[in-house]
Amino acid sequence: MNDGESKRNQGSRGRRTASELPLSALLSQVLVAFTIEFDNEFEQRMAESGFPGARLSLVLWSNLIRFIPRKGITVGDLTRKAIASQERIKHHLGCLERWGYVVLGPGPVEGRPAGKTSKQSARAERDGWGSGRGIRADWVVLLTSAGQQAAKLWTPLFGVIEERWATRFGKVQIDQLREALLAVVDNLDVELPQGLPGLWPSAETFPARVSRERAGLSLPALLSQSLLAFTIEFDRESRAPLEFSANVLRVLGREPTPLKDLPRLTGGSPERTDIGWQLKPYVSTEADPTANRGKLVRLTPRGLAAQEIYPRLTAEIEKRWEKSFGKDEIRSMRRSLQDLLNRRHEDRSLLSEGLVPPPGVARAGALVPALGRRDMGPAARKRARDLVAQNSDFLRDPTETLPHYPLWDMNRGFGP
Numbered sequence: 001m002n003d004g005e006s007k008r009n010q011g012s013r014g015r016r017t018a019s020e021l022p023l024s025a026l027l028s029q030v031l032v033a034f035t036i037e038f039d040n041e042f043e044q045r046m047a048e049s050g051f052p053g054a055r056l057s058l059v060l061w062s063n064l065i066r067f068i069p070r071k072g073i074t075v076g077d078l079t080r081k082a083i084a085s086q087e088r089i090k091h092h093l094g095c096l097e098r099w100g101y102v103v104l105g106p107g108p109v110e111g112r113p114a115g116k117t118s119k120q121s122a123r124a125e126r127d128g129w130g131s132g133r134g135i136r137a138d139w140v141v142l143l144t145s146a147g148q149q150a151a152k153l154w155t156p157l158f159g160v161i162e163e164r165w166a167t168r169f170g171k172v173q174i175d176q177l178r179e180a181l182l183a184v185v186d187n188l189d190v191e192l193p194q195g196l197p198g199l200w201p202s203a204e205t206f207p208a209r210v211s212r213e214r215a216g217l218s219l220p221a222l223l224s225q226s227l228l229a230f231t232i233e234f235d236r237e238s239r240a241p242l243e244f245s246a247n248v249l250r251v252l253g254r255e256p257t258p259l260k261d262l263p264r265l266t267g268g269s270p271e272r273t274d275i276g277w278q279l280k281p282y283v284s285t286e287a288d289p290t291a292n293r294g295k296l297v298r299l300t301p302r303g304l305a306a307q308e309i310y311p312r313l314t315a316e317i318e319k320r321w322e323k324s325f326g327k328d329e330i331r332s333m334r335r336s337l338q339d340l341l342n343r344r345h346e347d348r349s350l351l352s353e354g355l356v357p358p359p360g361v362a363r364a365g366a367l368v369p370a371l372g373r374r375d376m377g378p379a380a381r382k383r384a385r386d387l388v389a390q391n392s393d394f395l396r397d398p399t400e401t402l403p404h405y406p407l408w409d410m411n412r413g414f415g416p
Contacts, residue, residue: 019338022314023321023330024230025246025404026337030351031196031223032267032402032416033340035059036363036394037354038161038220039415043361045153046371051146052360053368056101057415058220059408061154062195064092068102068143068151075104076137083193085204090132093141095410098130100372101147104139146371158218161354165219168350169340174219177340180333181222183325184229192228194221198408206232226333227406233317240282240306246405248273249282249299249307256296258288263386264393267403270386271411282306341399351398355391363391383411 021029038058046054067073067081079089096102128134143151166174190206194217197204217225234242240249251257251265262273275283275297282303288294299307322330343350357363365388369376376384393401408414 021399021404022246022311023318023334023337024227024234024242024314026334026341027223027227027230028246028405029398029402030337030340031220031227032406033351033354033394033398034161034165034220034223035406035416036391037164038157039413040357040361040363041161042150042153042157044358045157046150047360047368049149049153051149051371053371053373054146054150055362055370055415056099056150056413057408058154058158059195059198059224059414060092060096061151062218062221062224063193063197064089065096065101065143065147065151065154068141068147070143070148072140072142074137075135075139075141078141079137083191083206084197086137087132088197088204090135092414093135094128094131094133095414096147099370099413100144101150103142103144104135106136106139158220162219164354168353169343173336173339176332177336178219178222180329180336181219181226182217183329184226184321184333185217185222187325188225188229190232192225194218194224196224196228196231196406196408198406198410198414230317230321231405233320234313238306238309238313240303240309241278243405243407244279244282245306245310247403247407248275248279249303250310250404252283252297252299252303252307254298254304256286256298259285259295259297262297263390266407267390267393267401268407268416269383269390269409269412272407272409349398352395355394355398357391362387364388387412 035058039056042056042058043054046052063084064078064082067078073081075086075089075093078093079086082089093102093104097104162174189209191209191211192206231242234245238245247266247268248262251262257265259275260270262268263270266273275285282300283297284300285295285297288296318330318334341349341351345353360366360368362368362384365384367376367381367384370380373380403416406416408416
């Protein structure tokens with residue numbers, strides 16, 4: 001990327017059509033769009049069921065909650081079924097415990113069935129309540145009443161949203177995309193989770209594949225597994241992970257950019273686009289001399305090198321996939337994804353129709369305390385405003401504003 005393109009990106013992210021995007025970015029934008037529509041519907045249905053403020057994303061169902069039966073499951077068994085590291089599972093369980101969807105303990109406690117445990121008793125039971133700290137592999141995970149209702153609603157919701165997409169874009173179009181994605185997923189040599197993991201380390205490995213069962217895989221599962229396979233290949237050859245290369249490093253350049261602009265430029269949340277220790281080698285920060293507060297950020301030489309690698313390596317992987325999975329299949333996948341992003345009705349993107357939030361959900365501006373909380377503090381209100389602003393950008397122009405790689409945010413129930 002030259003300086004001129006970098007500067008354009010800083011102001012408007014550079015106008016690009018779907019045909020110019022890497023295959024990984026196409027997969028990402030369609031996956032994020034589906035996830036937002038799905039999560040909005042889930043949040044609304046939970047509120048109607050008596051659980052307002054239930055902000056959980058489909059990735060937690062796909063990767064974790066669907067494996068928890070009513071009678072419970074040990075953390076160790078859950079880790080094996082979820083194809084995840086114990087570290088990641090414990091982190092997710094800590095969050096779900098804090099939000100009131102699961103209860104954890106050494107085993108079923110007499111006289112305290114699942115769904116009846118209060119936060120206070122759970123907190124007294126374990127130091128580190130609400131976090132991954134202190135959770136043991138032999139402990140039992142039980143769904144609370146909120147967790148059981150969530151599981152009940154999630155199960156049919158995949159079919160509901162997929163049917164909407166088939167109506168909106170055409171059944172033939174969705175079927176063609178599904179078949180192209182299956183051409184990749186059917187031929188993977190490793191077992192992958194059905195949801196793209198959030199905050200997962202690049203070093204995490206997945207077991208060799210033992211099953212070729214294709215029945216029951218939802219459209220977001222196929223998108224997630226295809227994108228994760230692409231990610232594994234990219235991260236194997238790039239020191240800068242794909243989630244950094246496709247988002248923050250893509251929109252920066254040699255010239256400084258206000259740090260506060262990164263959420264708008266990348267389509268991510270402020271928390272997930274902030275400059276943490278993992279991004280430090282690739283960027284430098286400095287005080288903004290034109291403002292009383294705030295920082296500027298620019299790419300270091302290492303960041304500029306990573307920025308140049310990103311388009312080259314993504315193109316190379318796509319070419320490899322044409323050889324591995326079939327040229328016609330990969331090109332059909334690209335065409336199908338591009339069509340979803342480009343399709344318009346009159347003057348509006350069809351993808352935007354699914355991003356319109358229903359009344360009463362957070363993306364519509366509803367200020368509802370998160371499940372289990374009595375009120376919203378200043379930080380929660382700020383995150384709510386950020387979410388509405390982000391969704392407004394997505395509605396305006398999905399191809400321009402959706403992230404080029406999903407950045408699941410813990411504060412959004414591991415959603416976008």
